[in-house]
Amino acid sequence: MYDIAIVGAGVTGAMTARALSKYNLKIALLEKCNDVAMGATKANSGIVHAGFDAAEGSLMAKMNVKGCAMMPETTKKLNVPYKNNGSLVVAFSQEEDEHLKSLLARGKANGVPELKILSKEELLKLEPNLSNEATSALYAPTAGIVCPYELTIAAAECAVSNGVEFIRNCEVKAVNTDAEKITLETTQGAIEAKYVINAAGVFSDDLARMAGDDTISITARKGEYFMLDRSVGDTVKHTIFQCPSKMGKGILVSPTVDGNLIVGPTAEDIDDKSNVATTNSGLNDVRKYAVKSVPSVNTRNAITSFTGLRAHAAAHEFIIGISEKNSRLINAAGIESPGLTSAPAIAEYIEDIVKRIFPDATVKADYDDTRKAPVRFRHMTDEERAELIKKNSAYGRIICRCETITEGEIIDAIKAPAGARDVDGVKRRTRAGMGRCQGGFCGSKVVEILARELGCSINEITKFGGNSNILFDKTK
């Protein structure tokens, strides 16, 4: 029996697993997919929000501002790229100018440091590619950008290195609670734990309901995006928001930590919580609204488009704490934007709850809250590359030409704790297949390496688990 089973290996689950892995507790991290970061974490804007959006006094506001402050240190320890690029909410009318003032006031009340309103002149000096129609902007210097799945992968690696057991393809089908324990009936069999942490994202209401808690209602709110080529990655330096509406923060234009330009998201509530298809109308909306703030954005430069689902709670507030209906269930539900930013703070918040539940839990002597930096051949100098290949010749074989990713890095990604098991998993960990040819050349080589390292045949390799196999039978 586990002391704690965490359901859901998104950024919330993985960061929580890392925080709890410092204690002498038996912990499992369960994920219904073939990899970590497969839900909302995989497909969002990757923004570290400053914290002026959430309502004053809300848990969301507290977690956001604290998480934003924790992010530089957290990403440093986990060796995840983070950039403090600052954000701008741009106004286009007198009415929006006024709205910025209310955002400023709320931000100050939430404790967001260094916020200020920029005049049109100051704004265009800072971001010359912005629309000339802009009238003013709210500048938040503490905002930043981070790669959401890289943060999650690193946190999961750290957790597993510290003894957390990661169980993939493990979907919870039923929950039974008795006086001693909570039993999860899963696709990997029954799993018993003293406590369950519900970090199931868009499915967190379903999980709570299975555990007898019907107080949570989550709507999947779809957001569609374009990812543009690095050649236009420096169109803007800051994250450019438009004034928020009821449906969210509007279409943003932002550099990513990997040097691309991200444009999106739309906001549309949908019934099917697994529908991550892009739509022609959604992508058209992104095209239409993005040019309002940055006229030169041209989706002809898109290397891909994708959809993410936000786990939207009706009250637009994080629901974190011991369930009132089941004292063995700890909810971390309704974690939508700024959920990524808040993740380090949410993990600490849950850690405090767990410390109260297990007052005698001791800290592991060998606990290590860091993750070693993975080899990144493309960022090395020629001298470093030469040294590296001397030590291990697999780093001398380039697999992905567009992103300059070596076989050694791909093998590392597969062998890592909670490592890659499919093509998309390799892609997220190494960037192989993420460049301009989108895996045209390296895709088949990645399949071969996965099959070799996992000891299976190449037609067993999937794109992202489940039935997403790439190859069928042998030819005639």
Place this chain on the structure above:
Amino acid sequence: MINYDLVVVGGGPAGMAAALKAKECGVEKIVILERAETLGGILEQCIHTGFGLHYFGEELSGPEYAARFIDLVKETDIDVKINTMVLSVNDDKVVTAVNTVDGLIQIQAKAVILAMGCRERPRGALQIAGTRASGIMTAGTAQKYVNIDGYMPGKKVVILGSGDIGLIMARRMTLEGAEVKVVCELMPFSGGLTRNIVQCLDDFGIPLRLSTTVIETHGKERLEGVTIAQVDNKLQPIPGTEEYIECDTLMLSVGLIPENELTKQAGIELDRITNGAVVNEMRETEVEGIFACGNVLQVHDLVDYVTLESQIAGEGAARYILGKNTDEKVYINTTPENGVRYIVPQKVNIKSKEDVKLYFRVGAIYKNKKLTVEVDGNILSSKKKVKLAPGEMENVVIPASVLATLNKNSTIKVRVED
């Protein structure tokens, strides 16, 4: 730092022909750097026939065509480094590469020939809405799975784009027992060779739907179907023409893009139409001593023309290395007009002592038109053509005797006329 007279980047048909020609012209130290496990490039997975009709006067498969050049390379003292990826080429002609045997290599070359070939345009560039299911791949990737790895990438196939690789794969998949439901082409004409449309689609009863595209993909894990629709003359889908087609595989054959990342790094100017370097009649780029040939320069229809072009580059590099380029140089630009999309070479040295062949493609299907070459306002030639198609490369010759009459203000124009 290692020294070579000539570094050839890429060991496909272009790189091999260029290296062999340079050797024949007297260049001593030559190395071919090839990123794959073998020489031959993409020909190794093109197991169908149709190669060599022009160059060898016989019909060969891709590997057979490649083998003839691989054998010739082996007979020479040209060095070959396989599994070797070039990371950069600079304008001082220092080539940096890596492999598992030598580690990181830096080579100082006297001349460099860029022969990296091209890549297929991926899905992202097309912006097709829908799911991210598996089973969506370029035709060339599918070709590798079938012909090299020996696995079927699908059983019910829709092909988007009627480029030659897509057409070839329609036949290949059919022969392997898959059902190819339809080939959709966005344009009102195919970009592939007529012979491929006849031999790969018509002969197998596979429908080719022109002015039709895929607008959505379906299926959460493996692809389950696509929605296709007709497009108007602005290439926009026409509402009401949508049609669902069940399939587990969508192959994309929607264009080839020369792989010019190294070229750009070296600071070499590219032609906006060909996406290849701007070159002179010896296929020398704007950086002296760096040449380009094959599909990295312009996407060819037939490998035979790749070979011929690469021999020109090989000879050009040899002359440069051996200091035989003493002739005076006066360049004029070649100008594509009315229906002609581009011309390679983009500029010609009028002091050239040899005839210069201009290669180009037209932008649409033309029937019963003339291909006219105008030099300094005079018609040099005007050839009647029953059919001109974007899928097929055309060429015209400017004789050395004509070049000798030109001056630095002269013009050479090629156009389609009634």
